[in-house]
Amino acid sequence: MDNLISEKAFSDIVKKAESIMLQQIPNINEQAHTFTNEFEDKMKLISKVANRKMSWNGLMRYAKKIAIIFLIILVTSFATIMSVEALRVRFFEIITRAFEKYTYIEFEKSNLATADDNEYIFYEPSYIPKEFKLIKHEIFHTTAILTYVNDYGDETIFKQYPLEHTKMKIDTEGTTLNSITIRGSKGHYFKNKGLTTIMWQEKQYGFMLSSESEKKILIKMAESIRINKSNGQ
Amino acid sequence: MLIYLSLLQDENEKNKFEQLYIEYRQIMFYVAKGILKDEHLAEDALHQAFLKLVDNLDKINEIKCHKTKGFLVVIVKSVSLNIFSKRKKQQVEPIDLYNNQIANESYNLEDEVADKTEHDRLVQNILKLPPKYSNILILKYGHDLNTKEIAKIVGISGSNVRKRIQRGREKVLKALEERSDQVDG
Numbered sequence: 001m002d003n004l005i006s007e008k009a010f011s012d013i014v015k016k017a018e019s020i021m022l023q024q025i026p027n028i029n030e031q032a033h034t035f036t037n038e039f040e041d042k043m044k045l046i047s048k049v050a051n052r053k054m055s056w057n058g059l060m061r062y063a064k065k066i067a068i069i070f071l072i073i074l075v076t077s078f079a080t081i082m083s084v085e086a087l088r089v090r091f092f093e094i095i096t097r098a099f100e101k102y103t104y105i106e107f108e109k110s111n112l113a114t115a116d117d118n119e120y121i122f123y124e125p126s127y128i129p130k131e132f133k134l135i136k137h138e139i140f141h142t143t144a145i146l147t148y149v150n151d152y153g154d155e156t157i158f159k160q161y162p163l164e165h166t167k168m169k170i171d172t173e174g175t176t177l178n179s180i181t182i183r184g185s186k187g188h189y190f191k192n193k194g195l196t197t198i199m200w201q202e203k204q205y206g207f208m209l210s211s212e213s214e215k216k217i218l219i220k221m222a223e224s225i226r227i228n229k230s231n232g233q
Numbered sequence: 234m235l236i237y238l239s240l241l242q243d244e245n246e247k248n249k250f251e252q253l254y255i256e257y258r259q260i261m262f263y264v265a266k267g268i269l270k271d272e273h274l275a276e277d278a279l280h281q282a283f284l285k286l287v288d289n290l291d292k293i294n295e296i297k298c299h300k301t302k303g304f305l306v307v308i309v310k311s312v313s314l315n316i317f318s319k320r321k322k323q324q325v326e327p328i329d330l331y332n333n334q335i336a337n338e339s340y341n342l343e344d345e346v347a348d349k350t351e352h353d354r355l356v357q358n359i360l361k362l363p364p365k366y367s368n369i370l371i372l373k374y375g376h377d378l379n380t381k382e383i384a385k386i387v388g389i390s391g392s393n394v395r396k397r398i399q400r401g402r403e404k405v406l407k408a409l410e411e412r413s414d415q416v417d418g
Contacts, residue, residue, distance in 0.1 A: 005406060010405075013359060013405070014359060014374035015375050016356045017356045018307075018375045019299065020356065022302060022306065025260060025264065028259040028260050028262075033259060033262050033266075033272070035262075035276065039279070039280065042280050043283065046280075046284060047250050047251055047254065050250035050286075050287045050290060051250065149379070151379055152379065152380055152391070153379040153381050153382070
């Protein structure tokens with residue numbers, strides 16, 4: 001039965017129906033009802049709670065953004081470094097010099113082949129678990145981020161980035177980095193704070209998939225990548 | 234710098250709840266009273282609805298807009314129907330319903346006007362759905378809420394939300410299916 005109409009068309013119909021429902025509500029005078037003092041007191045309390053919550057959410061929102069930027073830098077650089085033997089040695093040297101749990105590493109410009117923007121090709125997974133839908137497709141110069149979400153709000157994020165970065169920050173607390181092979185290329189996966197992340201590289205590109213989903217699903221998605229038809233458009 | 238920016242934004246956000254309350258309390262009260270037929274119960278419904286709104290303030294971008302109005306109305310309708318349903322179980326008294334929507338649970342397609350377009354018929358089907366289905370369809374398709382968020386607002390489990398979405402869709406699309414069968418036949 002659901003095949004009779006697309007999601008988009010059904011959504012339009014629901015919105016139209018909602019609009020009609022709202023039109024059926026008459027214009028209400030601001031003085032139409034005088035609320036009891038007890039009610040007004042309760043609302044003042046809720047208002048205070050709401051203000052506190054918004055302040056907290058605001059800070060958390062920015063903290064989240066900082067964390068995401070941090071993670072992108074981390075993963076991008078990490079994949080690069082782990083892929084080059086000379087840098088890998090240097091990487092481990094720096095870890096021992098830095099902190100036990102957190103490591104900040106800054107490299108000189110490496111001699112890695114950089115991606116030519118004119119030839120930069122974007123990829124996407126051709127296999128997506130059926131309960132997931134693409135909700136966001138973002139391109140930041142040469143970094144692409146595709147966000148998929150299921151009905152429960154669980155996110156799966158696919159990232160593609162050029163292997164040309166020379167800085168990285170890594171949260172190394174409580175994680176175990178494991179080796180993995182994706183599409184014949186060497187990669188890594190780790191699980192941290194409930195999120196499974198797979199990273200691998202092909203040619204001049206680094207890829208990352210991160211989700212609460214099982215590792216085998218992420219591997220299936222990783223193995224299925226193909227050239228994105230829209231290719232950055 | 235980021236913290237400074239977050240504080241600036243917070244000041245704007247802080248007043249959001251008060252602005253929403255002032256802008257929509259009378260409409261929400263009207264909707265609640267239409268369902269519950271009792272001013273005290275309607276105030277209770279508003280109180281609960283605004284409590285739920287606190288958890289969903291981030292979904293509201295503009296105060297005075299059609300979408301925000303629809304979102305608040307559907308929240309207060311859901312809360313009022315829950316209150317109504319609980320009181321009904323307690324056999325308090327028969328209460329008329331807002332827009333008689335609950336009473337229209339069994340919708341007869343023959344009532345439709347013959348010359349309506351297919352699109353209009355589907356819209357009418359949604360309008361005639363019991364609100365326990367239409368509210369959820371509106372939250373999902375009109376406001377892009379996920380199952381978890383809808384479950385929290387409506388006060389039912391996630392699996393029940395999915396079942397109602399499925400059943401709601403089936404009821405709305407019934408006309409299309411029958412038409413399709415006729416063509417096939």
